[in-house]
Amino acid sequence: MTSAKPLHVSIVVGRSSHPQAVIDDLWNRALGAVGQQAGQMTGTAVYAHDGAPTVAAGDHRLTVVPLAKARGGRFTSLVSAAAGKPGPVGVAGRLLRDNLESRSLARTLSGRVDLQEKFRSSDVIVAADLTADRSVWHLRNSTGAGLVHGPIAMLHALRESLRK
Amino acid sequence: MANAFAEDGWDVTVLTVDPQVWSQISGVDEKLAESVHPDIRVVAVDDGGAEEPAKGDLRRYSRFRIEAPYLWKDALRRRSRRNFPEDFHGAWLKPASEAARSIHAEKPVDLVMASASPYVAFGVARAIEGVPYVMDYRDAWAFNTISGAEDFTPDSAVGKREAEYLNEAAQIWFVNSQIRDEYARRYPESAHLMRVVANGFDPQPGHARPAVQPAERPSFGYLGTLQYVNMPLQEFLDGWSAAFGPDSPQAEAVFRGKLSASGAAGAEILEIFGSGRQNGLRYDGPISKRDVAGFYGSMDALILLLSSGKYVTGGKTTEYLATGLPIVSVHDMENAATDLLRDYPLWFPAKELTPEGIANALRDCAQALQEPDEKRWAAAWAYGQQFLRSTILEPVIAELRGIAGYGAAKPQPATEERSQA
Numbered sequence: 001m002t003s004a005k006p007l008h009v010s011i012v013v014g015r016s017s018h019p020q021a022v023i024d025d026l027w028n029r030a031l032g033a034v035g036q037q038a039g040q041m042t043g044t045a046v047y048a049h050d051g052a053p054t055v056a057a058g059d060h061r062l063t064v065v066p067l068a069k070a071r072g073g074r075f076t077s078l079v080s081a082a083a084g085k086p087g088p089v090g091v092a093g094r095l096l097r098d099n100l101e102s103r104s105l106a107r108t109l110s111g112r113v114d115l116q117e118k119f120r121s122s123d124v125i126v127a128a129d130l131t132a133d134r135s136v137w138h139l140r141n142s143t144g145a146g147l148v149h150g151p152i153a154m155l156h157a158l159r160e161s162l163r164k
Numbered sequence: 165m166a167n168a169f170a171e172d173g174w175d176v177t178v179l180t181v182d183p184q185v186w187s188q189i190s191g192v193d194e195k196l197a198e199s200v201h202p203d204i205r206v207v208a209v210d211d212g213g214a215e216e217p218a219k220g221d222l223r224r225y226s227r228f229r230i231e232a233p234y235l236w237k238d239a240l241r242r243r244s245r246r247n248f249p250e251d252f253h254g255a256w257l258k259p260a261s262e263a264a265r266s267i268h269a270e271k272p273v274d275l276v277m278a279s280a281s282p283y284v285a286f287g288v289a290r291a292i293e294g295v296p297y298v299m300d301y302r303d304a305w306a307f308n309t310i311s312g313a314e315d316f317t318p319d320s321a322v323g324k325r326e327a328e329y330l331n332e333a334a335q336i337w338f339v340n341s342q343i344r345d346e347y348a349r350r351y352p353e354s355a356h357l358m359r360v361v362a363n364g365f366d367p368q369p370g371h372a373r374p375a376v377q378p379a380e381r382p383s384f385g386y387l388g389t390l391q392y393v394n395m396p397l398q399e400f401l402d403g404w405s406a407a408f409g410p411d412s413p414q415a416e417a418v419f420r421g422k423l424s425a426s427g428a429a430g431a432e433i434l435e436i437f438g439s440g441r442q443n444g445l446r447y448d449g450p451i452s453k454r455d456v457a458g459f460y461g462s463m464d465a466l467i468l469l470l471s472s473g474k475y476v477t478g479g480k481t482t483e484y485l486a487t488g489l490p491i492v493s494v495h496d497m498e499n500a501a502t503d504l505l506r507d508y509p510l511w512f513p514a515k516e517l518t519p520e521g522i523a524n525a526l527r528d529c530a531q532a533l534q535e536p537d538e539k540r541w542a543a544a545w546a547y548g549q550q551f552l553r554s555t556i557l558e559p560v561i562a563e564l565r566g567i568a569g570y571g572a573a574k575p576q577p578a579t580e581e582r583s584q585a
Contacts, residue, residue, distance in 0.1 A: 021434035032449065095234055102230075127222065134230050137222045146221075152427045153220025156188045 006040035007161060009154070010122040010145075013047035014105050014131030015098075020055045022128050023047065027062050029151050030124075033158045044118050048105055048131075065115065070104050102134040109135045119143060123161045126154040165277065165300075167366075168557040170201035177267055179260060179288070181215065182208040189218040190427055195454035209263045214255040214284075216240060218426060249322045253282035260284070261291035268292045274568040275334070280305065286329050296334035296567050300361070302479075304343050306350060309475035310394050318350045330354035334567045337361040337560075340477045340500040361560055362504075364553030365483040370457030374488050376541045379533040384417045384492065384526070385463035387456060388480040389425055392433050394471035396517045400494050401436065403514070403522025405443060407530070413444030415530060417467065420451045420459055460487045465512075465529050468505075470495035472517075477501050486552070488545030492529050494522055504551075510544040 009030050013019045023045045034041050043062040047055055053066035072080075079100060082093025109115055119125055119139055124146040127136040136147050146157030170176045178200075186192050200206070216224075217237055229236040241251045248254035267273060276297040278289035283305045289297035305326060307314045316322040330336055330351050336358045338344040348355035390397070408415045419437065423429030427450065437447035451459055460466070466489050470478045477500045484491050485508060493505060493513040505511050510532070514525040532540075565571060 016431050018431035018435040018438075021438045022431050024438060025429065025434045029449075091234065095232055098233070099231060130233060133222060133225070133233075137225055137230050140223050147223050149220035149222055150428050152191060153188060155191060157221075159187065 005162075005164075006042070007034060007037070007123045007158065008118075008121060009041065009043045009158065010119050010125040011043065011045040011128060012105075012109070012125065012132040012135050013045065013128040014135075015101055016047070016129055019047040019049070023055060023062075023064065024058055026126060026128060026151055026154060027059060029155060030158060031059075033155045034162065037162070044115070044122070046109070046115060048108075067105070067108055067112075070108065072100075076100065098130055101131040105131060106135040106138055110138070116142075119145070124148065124154060124157040126150070126157075165279070165553075165557065166204050167199075167201045168554050169277075169561060170204050171554070172558075172561050174561075175271075176201070176203070177205045177207055177273075179207050179209060179263055179267065181211045181256070185211045185215050185219075188221065189215050190425075191450075193452050193454075195452040199454060207263055207267060209256075210259045212255040212257075212259040213240075214244065214253045214282075217252055248284045248287045249325065250283050253284045256282070256284050257287050260288040264288055264291045268295070274570070275564060290329065290332075298335045298337060298564070299329065299333045300337045301343065301347075302339055304347070304475065307346065308473075309343065310471045310473040312473060312475070323350075327351050327354070330357065333357055335359065335560075335564070339363050340475065340503070342475045342500045346475070359560075362551070362556055363477060363479055363482050364551050364556040365486040366453075366553050367486070368454050368457045370461060371486070372457070372461070373545045374461065374541070376536045376538050378535060379464040379530075382415050382464040382530050382533045383462065384415060384465050384467050384529075385459060386417065386419045386467045386469060387421050387451070387459060387483075388478075389422045390419065390433070390469070391425070391471055392423070395469045396472070396494060396522075397433075397436075397469065399517050399519060400467070400469060400522055401443075401445070402519035403494075403526060404445065406519050406523035407526040408444060410443055415526070416444040416446070418459075418463070419445070419447045420449065422450050423447070456483070460489065463489060464533050465490040465492060467491075468493045468495065468501070470499055470501055472496035472499065474498045475500060477504070481505070482548075482551035485548040488541065488548050490529050490532060490544075492525050494525070508544060508547055509540050 011023055011026050013022055016022050027043055030043065031041065041061060044065065045062060046065045046067060048067050048069045050069040055064050055066065057064045079093055079097045082089055083097040084090065085093060120143045122145045125136050125139060127133045127149045133149055140147060146161060148154050148157045166176050166178050183192055217240065244252045244254040248257040273292055273295050276289040276292060276295055277300060278285040278297055279300040279302065280286060281303055286299055303309050306316055306323065318327060331354050336354065338347065338358065338360055339362055341360050344358050344360050348358055404417060423433050437445065466484050466487065468481065468484055468491050470476055472495060481501045481504055485504065490510040490512060491505065491508065493511065495501060496517065497513060512525045512529040514522040
């Protein structure tokens with residue numbers, strides 16, 4: 001890890017019961033992986049919420065952006081109910097629920113020009129959960145950044161960025 | 165284990181997945197990798213797609229995987245089992261077997277050690293025809309060592325395959341007698357080949373007898389992969405609060421290691437450690453295996469949290485014992501680990517996995533730490549050193565010399581033409 005290049009990591013959190021804990025964990029792991037260059041690293045964390053924003057940045061180098069979830073209609077409620085059921089109905093429900101949530105988040109993010117710009121200038125963009133994967137995957141043709149799912153892949157991508 | 169063979173003069177080749185793959189799916193302990201014996205040759209092989217579900221490179225994701233991740237995974241699971249009956253890992257059979265045959269063609273192999281899991285390693289071991297192999301089970305293939313639930317019966321297709329592998333093995337190793345006995349019951353025709361080769365500890369730099377000094381506000385350490393889904397973690401947290409108070413605790417607990425086998429962790433466990441700071445609990449992240457002695461040296465006592473199940477020994481149990489530190493056990497007393505701990509002079513077991521039972525064990529330990537008995541500490545240290553891995557492996561490696569056709573005498577490494585893959 002010899003590069004002196006300042007890194008920017010973006011974090012996208014979709015559905016999470018504890019977004020603060022997830023963002024803190026990813027950011028702290030990223031700092032740990034970058035090591036002595038951590039002072040130069042900056043980050044942007046985006047998370048979806050359906051109430052009041054609750055996440056605070058624990059580090060001045062990290063910017064946290066809350067995104068209000070789009071209100072679901074009756075169909076969304078039915079899908080959520082099905083997702084909690086056992087058996088094939090539950091499997092289908094979870095599949096559909098995750099698919100709808102990931103589409104909704106991707107739509108919201110694609111409408112945010114400021115965030116799209118931030119993503120394009122990132123070195124690594126990490127999707128924290130399944131419902132964030134689509135939003136990050138959509139960026140594959142618009143940036144050369146490492147696009148990854150989860151903390152372990154993020155650490156690998158950061159190490160690779162430092163080797164470049 | 166490879167180091168132990170190399171120390172004994174064997175020419176060792178290790179066949180494993182490419183380090184780039186390890187880096188993507190779990191990370192690489194660089195310091196530990198540097199401690200591999202310099203004479204060991206490591207042959208890295210492509211994973212054949214076996215680790216694709218664990219890799220988080222979104223650029224490699226297909227639209228199908230993005231649209232329907234569960235269906236994608238199930239399709240891959242089914243495809244991977246065509247070559248070998250193990251989800252996903254079956255895909256490693258072909259590239260690893262080809263590599264094994266190539267190693268053998270280059271320099272004939274005398275013995276194959278196949279360590280699971282994944283169990284596809286047993287299939288790879290058989291790729292070199294006519295070479296004796298040892299099946300080193302760390303867990304069990306046929307049943308779940310935590311729940312005890314059977315994954316396949318001996319008369320199923322997979323069971324028959326396992327029976328054939330066992331029948332033709334040179335030796336079959338298990339980490340405790342509980343797993344061995346269950347395997348002997350399932351496959352009696354191979355029972356004579358089965359033996360217990362217990363887990364041992366590898367002394368890391370700084371491994372030393374702990375200083376005996378009173379601790380008014382003791383530090384309790386946990387080191388290892390936190391398999392929190394199966395562990396009595398919530399009971400422990402409640403017991404901790406009951407023992408030391410919720411606001412200004414009279415002790416601290418430091419957790420180090422991965423929060424799951426892969427290193428990723430659920431939001432719930434992250435939240436527990438995030439909110440536990442006021443409770444004297446904290447999580448300080450993973451640590452290199454080479455640095456564990458420094459961590460143990462900074463602790464007054466250790467917490468042994470294990471999954472429940474009579475087949476569970478826990479990979480860290482002997483390492484804990486070797487520290488000579490007091491151990492508070494928070495696990496089912498029916499666990500196989502209890503066999504190792506029962507006679508340890510500084511053992512503080514939670515007799516019941518209730519908050520009060522755990523709190524009592526923690527309090528008992530804290531009390532012993534206030535006025536430590538030097539003789540008891542010395543006895544604990546002496547007890548733990550018997551689990552040195554090299555001591556455990558020495559007699560079995562000597563036996564394997566015979567199986568490989570070289571008698572029991574230690575060969576001269578420079579002239580020997582043997583190898584162990």
